[in-house]
Amino acid sequence: MKLGCTLYGETFHFSSVKEVLSKANEPKSGDVLAGVAATSPKERMAAKLVLSELTVQDLRENPSVPYEEDEVTRIIQDDLDLTEYEKFKSMSIGELREWILAYDTTSQMILQGSKGLTSEVIAGVAKLMSNLDLMYGAKKIEVFAHCNTTIGGRHIFASRLQPNHPTDNVLGVTASLLEGLSYACGDAVLGVNPAVDTVDSTTAVLNVLHDVQERYGIPTQSCVLSHVSTQMKAAEAGTPIDLCFQSIAGSQKALESFGVSAAMLGEALALMEERASSQGPDYMYFETGQASELSSASHHDTDQQTMESRCYGLARHYHPFLVNTVVGFMGPEYLYDGKQVIRAALEDVFCGKMHGLPMGCDCCYTNHMQAEQNDMDNLIAIMAAAGCTYVMGIPEGDDVMLMYQTTGFHDIQTIRELFGLHPIREFERWAETMGILENGRLTARAGDPTIFQ
Template identity: 55%
Template sequence: MKLTAAVRGRHYQFRDLKEVMAKANEEKSGDRLAGLSAEDAAERVAAKMVLAELRLSDIRESSLLPAETDEVSRIIESDLDEEMYARIKNWTVAELREQLLQMEGGGGSNSLIRVGQGLTSEMIAACAKLMSNLDLIQAASRMEVVTTCNYSMGQRGVIAGRAQPNHPADHLHGIRASLYEALAYGIGDAVIGINPVIDTADSVYNILSMTKDVMTRWEVPTQNCVLAHITTQLRAIRMGAPADMVFQSLAGTELGNKAFGITAALLDEADEVIRQEGTSTGPNRWYFETGQGSELSSEAHHGIDQLTLEARCYGLARHYKPFMVNTVVGFIGPEYLYDSKQVIRAGLEDHFMGKLHGLPMGVDVCYTNHMKVDQNDMDNLAVLLAAAGVNFLIGVPMADDCMLNYQSTSYHDIATLRETLGLRPAPAFERWLEGMELMKNGRLTARAGDPKIFV
């Protein structure tokens, strides 16, 4: 495995694959904080040159985190489609990039997603490091990932919205009022998903019951979820809470997941519980969230760069065949993604990598108030992701989450993206909107946006 390159007369020698992967990454403040990033653009180009010429088999044979010591690595290895891998293992990373940009999407034998099943997460990350933003958009736009919980989403030409009607005190009337506004704007087809302030089984039970009551009363074709810790959700479900799916944040290493209070065994247990005791028809009953930098936060990165670790999150997620996955791209803060350029790049990387894993990928287009980002930057990223075929975005009132204290996209932002780019809600949800006289011929009516219609 050649680990040397020359740029402008300077010779670069890299220690191992881990260093090549880290230094080939686009500039990220998290990699610099961890001491992993390239010194300058020339070293970054040298690392990309080395990475481009490596074969996929080189990456598999030079494990960044051995399966003997990490259960995420074991899951990624065990889920690999060996037949597909055997067909492509001699491709270089540069050839993989070229193939992905030339292939068509869909379900044929040469589809991008079919190839993705023969790639480890590290191979997918390596490819992303060689791609421009436009490459990431073009390749992702060809990948259609349709999943079904109670209802289906992910169809080509569809962009769904998660209604996130959080409340700073988990007040049920406040959550319901915000939810009505979301529905009035045509948002909520992905999920009605609430982040609770109070992580108790009783609180989760009450929120799930209230959202299910709204869904039943108004015959809303969607699914519900409360984003508490998985152990809290399991207690609520065993109490009889009407949960359509379960949620958990993921890290890309076993040690990182332990910091989240989870193991593969716990995820397996939750998978069994939601299948036996959940209220959805399935088959997809999981919601996962990720975000570049979480492993560094818990000192669980093992010297691996944040983009590669993010890809490993998706390798873990695909094991459970989720209904929805999203990166909370700018939520962790400037320590990991410093400014709008880095946030936009990470959002496009994450979406592409998730889709190539075969995941129903969404993005929380978001930032915290101490980052060098503003709402116009988020508008730009949202448009780019919509062009890339993102499955869903997050909708919060006025793009300002008063409970989590960060900025995201609003209900009307998602509605505007649909109207501007000719995109639609999930099919069953659109039919419901038409029945409620909130939408006609793919456009919101004059009645839309008024939550009083539900009162």
């Protein structure tokens, strides 16, 4: 295994596969903060060159966190399809990149082969790709999942309707919910971030969401994004829950900082299989975001993009209905500006789809970042071109509870019309019967929540 090279007369040597992966990563302020970033563009290119010649086997046998120390590593390694791994283990990461991007490599071929690839391998491939490579690679991969409806497919651009409220007031949640529905948003999920993580608050909001679904016959699924243990208690008490949510991370130590473990996620899935108010068989919803491990000092001297890919290795173990990166939520300490946010979003969607996940993206930023709404306009268009499964829909793109900026109801329909995309088919037919959509376009009734009477 060669861990060094000479580039333009300068010799570079890297101490480990982990260091190669870290220094081959595109510039991220979080990697600089962690002290794992390349110190110059030349060193970054040297690391990419070394990485391109390492094999799938090299990366599999050198996980970012040792197998004996970390349950995320164990899940990634133990879930590996060894028959598929044998087909790829001698292939270099550069050759794997070429295979994925080849015109005759299909979605089915990639999804089948990726069962034999660890998360570090998938992260390594992404590091060798340009933004356009990531878009092309992600677009090729079609992933489907079913809860109450079926998400995925080349012509679907879905949305999570996010009617958050700063005090979880059910009337405020309902007003925002009905407005979003009137713009044909919410086909991926009706998902509320609670201001207060209690069983009572979670139950109250879940009941509101479920009541609206039932009253108006809306083919979608609902979720309150409280801690998984809170949702489990609500489910055990008989509260209707379509999807069970949890934020996840790429190391055991980071998971523990969230108050969660792989065993707890398994318990939640088992409970949902028994008591979910949805059809299934896909009952879980996970959110991620580059650098959550660094923010909790749980990154094990690993770059944030590799750790993010490990999140997806964990997620695929539970066959989720939805996964999305909240790409710019962590702030400029981790992704400094709009350029870094866009790159991270492309990496995340590509790596997520390579893991066989129905991957979405919260195209977002915090107000102290070097980013603006035009960056998010660029990003949502890039995500649509890259085959991103869904994005967020929030009034005016301004979340009044979480205090960050994302995409609004109008943005989603604009993208659908620009790219010839549709909501999830079942939801689209419902919106047409409500007079909200006609021939793929919003009607004069759109934006009028009084239609729900």
